[in-house]
Amino acid sequence: MGRPPILPKKKKDGWYIEVRNKGAKSGLILIRDSYEAMMQAARQYQTTKDIILLGEHRNGKRVEDSMKQEKQKEKAAAKTKKIKA
Numbered sequence: 001m002g003r004p005p006i007l008p009k010k011k012k013d014g015w016y017i018e019v020r021n022k023g024a025k026s027g028l029i030l031i032r033d034s035y036e037a038m039m040q041a042a043r044q045y046q047t048t049k050d051i052i053l054l055g056e057h058r059n060g061k062r063v064e065d066s067m068k069q070e071k072q073k074e075k076a077a078a079k080t081k082k083i084k085a
Contacts, residue, residue: 010060011057011060011061012031012057013057013058013059014031014032014033014056014057015031015032015033015034015035015037015038015055015056015057016029016030016031016032016038016053016054016055016056016057017029017030017032017038017041017042017051017052017053017054018030018051018052018054019041019045019049019050019051020049020050020051020052021049021050022048022049022050023050024050027049027050027052029054035056038053
């Protein structure tokens, strides 16, 4: 028998923040239910840690990434309309 395949972990819905020790390459990822709770956690840790805001995730994907993809599709559709006209 072979080794089982490893799938990437799916992210839960919520706001993500990464907290690292100063100068470290990796850290802990914290999940908060709301934007306000995420910002409160960032303020709490900012004096002693490095903070990286990862943004909102829904359905295992980053919300901002999906918005960028939709805009790119709209631009591509607009270009094809101009070409046909």
